Amino acid sequence: MTSTAKAVTVSKKFGAYQDAAVRDPVIITKNGRPRTVLNAYEDYLRLTRRDRCIELTSALGEDDLAAIDASEMDGSHDHLNAKLL
Known part of the structure; x- marks a missing residue:
């Protein structure tokens, strides 16, 4: 579950929020408004x-x-169909 924290709190306990961001993104607010998100590196790469x-x-x-209509995907990519579901 995504958590929210004030920027000042994150700066004081950055290590704890880094650990939390590995599990779920952390929304960092400034002046009561969402400003940045701390994400796990793997999530960043995926995005x-x-x-x-x-x-x-x-x-x-x-x-x-016509070329698109006539094209066929190579069978080695069939596993990608599962990602569409």
Whole structure:
């Protein structure tokens, strides 16, 4: 479960909040407002891997759309279907 802590408290007990962030993200507030989040490194890596360039399908030409429609995924990637569920 995500926890919330004041910035001044986190600065005084940083080690404890680092340990807590390994289990769940810690939202750090300043002046009563959420400002930053302390995350586990593994979570950071997972989130940055999700960065991707997005383009509108309306920007694709007919040849591109036909190529996408005709494409098939290599069977070695079948395990990725489980991630969609």
